[in-house]
Amino acid sequence: MDSRSLVIRSIMLLLRQKNKKMKTPKKKELLRLQRQYKTDKRIGEALGGIPEHLVAYWRRKKGVGEYAFPKYSREKIVDLWERYADDTKAGKELGVSRAAFYKWRRKYNIREKPKFLKLEQLELGLPLALLKRRSIGLQTIAQKILARKVGRSEVKVGEIVNVEPNLAMSHDNAGLVIKQFKSLGVDKVWNADRIVIPLDHRAPAESEKTADAHHSIRVFVKEQGIEKFYDIREGVCHQIIIEKGLVLPGELAVGTDSHTTSYGCIGALSTGIGATEMAVVWATGKIWLRVPESIKMTLEGELQTGVYAKDVILYIIGKLTVEGANYKAVEFYGAGVEDMSISERFTLCNLSMEMGAKFAVVPFDRVAKRYLNSVTQKSFQPVFADKDAIYENEYRFDLYRIEPQVACPHNVDNVSPISKIKGIKVDQVVLGSCTNGRLDDLEIAAKILKKRKVHPDVRMLVIPASKDIYLKAMARGLLKTFIDAGCVILNPGCGPCLGAHQGILGKGERCIATTNRNFKGRMGSVESEVYLSSPATATASAIRGEIADPREFL
Amino acid sequence: MIDKIKGRVWKFGDNVDTDVIYPGKYLPIIDAEEMAKHALEGMDKDFPKRIKKGDIIVAGRNFGCGSSREQAATCLKFAGISCVIAKSFSRIFFRNAINQGLALVQSSDLLENVKEGDEITIDFSSNQIVTKNKSFPFPALDAFVMGILEDGGLIEHTKKILRKSK
Numbered sequence: 156m157d158s159r160s161l162v163i164r165s166i167m168l169l170l171r172q173k174n175k176k177m178k179t180p181k182k183k184e185l186l187r188l189q190r191q192y193k194t195d196k197r198i199g200e201a202l203g204g205i206p207e208h209l210v211a212y213w214r215r216k217k218g219v220g221e222y223a224f225p226k227y228s229r230e231k232i233v234d235l236w237e238r239y240a241d242d243t244k245a246g247k248e249l250g251v252s253r254a255a256f257y258k259w260r261r262k263y264n265i266r267e268k269p270k271f272l273k274l275e276q277l278e279l280g281l282p283l284a285l286l287k288r289r290s291i292g293l294q295t296i297a298q299k300i301l302a303r304k305v306g307r308s309e310v311k312v313g314e315i316v317n318v319e320p321n322l323a324m325s326h327d328n329a330g331l332v333i334k335q336f337k338s339l340g341v342d343k344v345w346n347a348d349r350i351v352i353p354l355d356h357r358a359p360a361e362s363e364k365t366a367d368a369h370h371s372i373r374v375f376v377k378e379q380g381i382e383k384f385y386d387i388r389e390g391v392c393h394q395i396i397i398e399k400g401l402v403l404p405g406e407l408a409v410g411t412d413s414h415t416t417s418y419g420c421i422g423a424l425s426t427g428i429g430a431t432e433m434a435v436v437w438a439t440g441k442i443w444l445r446v447p448e449s450i451k452m453t454l455e456g457e458l459q460t461g462v463y464a465k466d467v468i469l470y471i472i473g474k475l476t477v478e479g480a481n482y483k484a485v486e487f488y489g490a491g492v493e494d495m496s497i498s499e500r501f502t503l504c505n506l507s508m509e510m511g512a513k514f515a516v517v518p519f520d521r522v523a524k525r526y527l528n529s530v531t532q533k534s535f536q537p538v539f540a541d542k543d544a545i546y547e548n549e550y551r552f553d554l555y556r557i558e559p560q561v562a563c564p565h566n567v568d569n570v571s572p573i574s575k576i577k578g579i580k581v582d583q584v585v586l587g588s589c590t591n592g593r594l595d596d597l598e599i600a601a602k603i604l605k606k607r608k609v610h611p612d613v614r615m616l617v618i619p620a621s622k623d624i625y626l627k628a629m630a631r632g633l634l635k636t637f638i639d640a641g642c643v644i645l646n647p648g649c650g651p652c653l654g655a656h657q658g659i660l661g662k663g664e665r666c667i668a669t670t671n672r673n674f675k676g677r678m679g680s681v682e683s684e685v686y687l688s689s690p691a692t693a694t695a696s697a698i699r700g701e702i703a704d705p706r707e708f709l
Numbered sequence: 710m711i712d713k714i715k716g717r718v719w720k721f722g723d724n725v726d727t728d729v730i731y732p733g734k735y736l737p738i739i740d741a742e743e744m745a746k747h748a749l750e751g752m753d754k755d756f757p758k759r760i761k762k763g764d765i766i767v768a769g770r771n772f773g774c775g776s777s778r779e780q781a782a783t784c785l786k787f788a789g790i791s792c793v794i795a796k797s798f799s800r801i802f803f804r805n806a807i808n809q810g811l812a813l814v815q816s817s818d819l820l821e822n823v824k825e826g827d828e829i830t831i832d833f834s835s836n837q838i839v840t841k842n843k844s845f846p847f848p849a850l851d852a853f854v855m856g857i858l859e860d861g862g863l864i865e866h867t868k869k870i871l872r873k874s875k
Contacts, residue, residue: 315853328778331739338864339871357737364737413777413801429779429805435867443853477724478771482800511774513800566724653733653776674728674775676751 182217193222229263236260237269272521292541295449296516297484299538300424304407314446322349322402322425323436324410326392327356330368332411333375335434344379345440351383352376353395358387358648361656390621390647393417393589397501398623400531404519405538409433409442414589414671416512419504420497421527422519422537424484427508447513448547449484449540454491456555461706463599464499465591465669465689467491468506469560471552473570481511483547486540491554492517497526498593505590506671509567559705561667562687565675573692573704583666584609584697585678586690587618587645588652591669594624596690601633603694603708609641610700616658617642618650642697654678660685667696711859714791714812714831716765718823721752723769727776727802731784744780745787762789765829767820769795773802782806792831794819794838794847807854810862814838816847 180188192198195214199205214221227249235245235256246256260266294302294309302310304318325332329352336344344350352372360366369387376384389395393414402408404422408415411433418425428442436442454467472479485507492500500517507515517523519537527535559573586592586600597619609615617637619625625647628634637644651658652670660666660679666686668678673685688696691705698708729751731744738744749756766772766785772795773781782805785793792812806813814831816838823829823840830839838845850858860866 315851328736330737331779334739335864339867341871362737368737368739411777413775415777427777427801429777429782429801429808431779431808431863432804435863438871439867477774478797478799481771481797511771511799566726653736654728655733655736672726672728672775674726674751676732677728681751 179213179216182219185214185217185219189219189222193224195221225259225262227259232256232259232263233265234273236265238273240268240272293543293545294541295484295544295546296422296486296518296538296540297424297447297449297514298544299540300405300407301444301446303405303538310446312446312448315443316446317441317443318407319440320349320409320436320442321406322351322396322408322410323433324351324353324392324396324408324412324415325430325433326353326412327358327365327368327372328411328430329372329375331430332433332437333371335431336437339434339438341438344381344437347380347382350379350381350437351385351392351396351401352381353385353389353392354387355389355391355648356653357655358646360387387646387648388622390619390624391589391592391649393501393505394593394620394624397421397497398530398621400527400533403527403531403533403535404523405536409436413508414505416508416515417501417505417589419507419514419516420500421523422516424514424516426513445482447482447484449486449544450480451546451549452485452487453489453549453551454487454554455489455551456491456553457494458491458554458557461691461704461709462554462557462559463689463691464495464502465506466557466560466692467552467554468503469562469567469570469687470557471550472506472510472562472568473560475510475550475568477510477566477568479510479568480507480513482513483511484514484516485510485512486546487515487517489551491552493520493522495522496595497522498595501593502590506567509671559689559692561692561702562673564673564684564686567671567673567687569673573688573702577702577704579686579702580665581613581667581686581696581701582664583658583660583668584613584615584693585618585651585658585666585668585670586615586642586693587620587650588668588670589620589649590671591690592618592620592624592647594627596669597624597628597633597637598631600690600694601628601636603691603705604636604640604642604698607640607698607708609697611641613697613700614658615640615642615694615697616645616650618645618657619647621647651678667693667702669693711812711833713833714763714765715828716763716791717761718825718827718829719760719764719766720820720823720825721766721768721772723796724771724774725752725768726774727778727781730773730781731778733776733778736778736780738780741783741787744784745789748784748788748790757788760789763791764789765831766790766793767795767823768793769820770797772796772798773806774799777801777805779805779809782809782811786811794831796820807850807857808863810858810860810865812858813850814847816845819845 188198195210196207239245242256243253357365402423408425413427415427504515563569660683662680662682665684695703695705735747794814857866
């Protein structure tokens with residue numbers, strides 16, 4: 156035997172030995188290897204140098220097909236998802252069905268919707284980096300906006316910060332603010348451009364005192380060059396501010412009205428303060444605020460027919476009580492909120508005050524962006540909570556389980572489901588206010604009232620929240636429906652909500668209102684009663700003459 | 710420096726709201742003395758007449774909830790109330806009272822242990838409320854907030870700051 160054939164023989168022997176050690180793996184094992192290493196070559200390498208063709212032979216013997224690479228890579232699916240956030244549209248791009256794209260997405264475990272679509276990120280100047288940055292840190296929205304205001308990267312809960320608000324709102328009580336401002340001995344306001352004064356609480360003036368106050372305000376705004384003064388013709392202060400885009404996401408606003416929390420509907424931080432404090436803001440541009448603890452509310456599921464944002468927030472207040480969020484910031488999350496319009500979010504943030512909330516915010520998203528695009532051209536920088544932000548409490552609510560709710564006298568947390576209290580006679584129905592006087596509210600009411608009549612023993616007052624809403628309601632024929640049905644339409648403003656004028660209640664009278672407070676004597680006599688509900692429930696009650704379930708009319 | 714407050718007790722329950730303390734119909738009034746005539750009118754029409762200077766309100770949870778109207782704090786102060794003691798205060802009322810120079814004390818045990826008309830003493834140097842036979846400690850106010858109160862309210866406090874900065 157020559158040396159060459161000896162070498163070949165020994166190599167063959169070695170290989171055979173090796174192959175003998177490596178018995179044909181079982182099918183299950185082969186499949187596992189394939190899942191892990193994909194190709195025959197890499198499986199061979201992983202097993203310590205088995206040639207590719209041998210692995211292929213094993214596969215054939217065990218009936219395992221060649222590894223099929225997925226048609227679409229993870230990157231491709233992520234990219235499409237971030238561009239469309241919609242299975243149908245993204246599927247179309249690939250030429251596959253909605254279900255097929257969904258399968259691909261689930262295969263790569265992509266579940267959450269992107270906060271912003273890729274195109275929108277460019278439009279807003281929000282590079283991915285910014286969105287990723289938000290996932291580092293432990294700060295809530297309230298902390299981050301206040302930190303931004305003091306020029307730091309973070310602030311601690313409980314800390315007192317001295318901050319300059321982006322907007323300072325006063326309404327009719329500007330009369331008192333002016334008095335206090337003058338006593339400070341300062342001549343000029345700190346920034347006339349940031350002061351907003353709408354007259355809405357007693358508009359037009361109901362008494363000589365109010366007329367004098369309004370007059371002093373009109374003189375003052377001229378003197379000081381305050382251009383954002385809205386006289387009695389415009390509507391409710393909070394509605395005007397959101398309608399005219401006067402406050403933007405990520406900004407801080409203060410107002411001499413407790414329901415200033417409403418501006419959270421577009422992702423701003425806003426709260427109510429007193430008149431004396433406002434005088435100091437006018438003079439110095441600064442206000443002290445304690446950095447609040449935050450509460451996270453997650454609203455899941457869809458609302459049933461006849462159930463609205465008002466029912467949701469009344470239900471929440473009923474559970475948390477009137478001081479459940481005292482001194483705290485509330486942040487709303489979940490599919491239930493994402494589905495809500497700005498008007499509905501407004502209602503949520505507005506009434507959060509009734510559980511004591513200092514701030515209430517729905518984080519900025521596509522809905523807010525679309526809305527702001529339609530009202531302002533100013534640029535802004537939204538603020539989001541960190542992914543690991545620390546909340547004092549977290550609550551979860553399933554919207555599907557909520558039925559229409561009514562807050563009974565004399566506290567907003569005295570909430571009952573409609574089924575338990577229907578049948579209580581009412582004398583007056585009020586549809587309006589900053590809480591529920593917007594176009595969608597009027598539309599729901601008009602839909603229920605169409606071809607029906609208000610009960611002869613009931614006075615129903617309708618108050619569009621702003622001039623704009625008034626005009627739109629007119630154009631859509633809603634006002635005619637109301638008048639035909641027997642309603643009285645009042646000018647935009649706060650109306651009888653706070654018992655100032657236009658529909659005061661007498662002794663023993665009962666009212667169901669879409670407003671925000673049912674305190675003793677709120678709407679007139681201390682012996683009268685106020686019930687709070689959604690526009691649909693209030694309208695249904697107006698037709699029956701007693702508290703009624705709106706679902707019987709829809 | 711506020712040292713001691715001594716006065717007669719008026720008792721109230723939970724959630725005494727701003728509409729009860731100062732009904733909305735009186736909001737156009739801007740004169741503090743006139744506001745005082747309507748203090749707590751929603752609860753008891755004659756209340757302002759029965760208050761003696763220096764009286765103390767002792768209440769339950771969430772005192773002053775509701776509106777941001779600072780008249781609710783102003784009217785109490787000018788009616789002669791020297792201090793409000795409650796189990797807890799609503800946020801805006803708390804700010805307004807401090808800004809008006811109306812002292813606030815938080816105590817969760819006092820309400821059940823005093824009778825209306827009792828004379829009590831609030832000692833700010835030792836943070837104690839002293840009744841006929843017992844004393845109740847209370848948490849001290851934040852130093853910054855106490856500063857405003859000691860200056861007699863936010864207007865005086867701000868004037869002081871403005872003078873200093875000049």
